[in-house]
Amino acid sequence: QVQLQQSGAELVKPGSSVKISCKASGYTFTSYDMHWIKQQPGNGLEWIGWIYPGNGNTKYNQKFNGKATLTADKSSSTAYMQLSSLTSEDSAVYFCARGAAHFDYWGQGVMVTVSS
């Protein structure tokens, strides 16, 4: 069965960076886009971008250009998102999700808390 297992919660300082992971299993990792979505506490969902692990192509929501960097490791079927220059506005839960137009499988989410 398809599973997306994300890394654990992060507490990070303002101005720093964080890299979170999403390990895929149960399907051919290189054949599907992997998307990343942000959800701030009590708020809705915001699409960050996608990566196609087959060739490393990426596309970002312009709002997250320079904030998020998406990568993928085919050997371990793991997608990564690095968030840089963190501020309190980056405190949120971050989900990975498989899909093209719609997102049929989601990771459990990673809570990132930015605090000094």
Add this chain to the structure above:
Amino acid sequence: DIVLTQSPVLAVSLGQRATISCRASQSVSISSINLMHWYQQKPGQQPKLLIYRASNLASGIPARFSGSGSGTDFTLTIDPVQADDIAAYYCQQSRESPNTFGAGTKLELK
């Protein structure tokens, strides 16, 4: 960006029909393909795909969920509502990048 507008809250009684709407700021349809999708999210959980391309039931989703609409106006219907359906519901469009989501409709019990 395409803005999706949902009513914040819908109160329903168990066993009744719930109709959740989503209006897009511009058409999300290409020819006969409606690029609108629906998700359910319960507190502390990840969203779950319910309906894709406006009217297609996702795998494992009960038939009491259905979707309809085209162009700019879409509807998710739950009939009949069960206690397990109390959650937030989000629409999402993939017609144009960036993908965007509605702000969500919280389904509550009357």
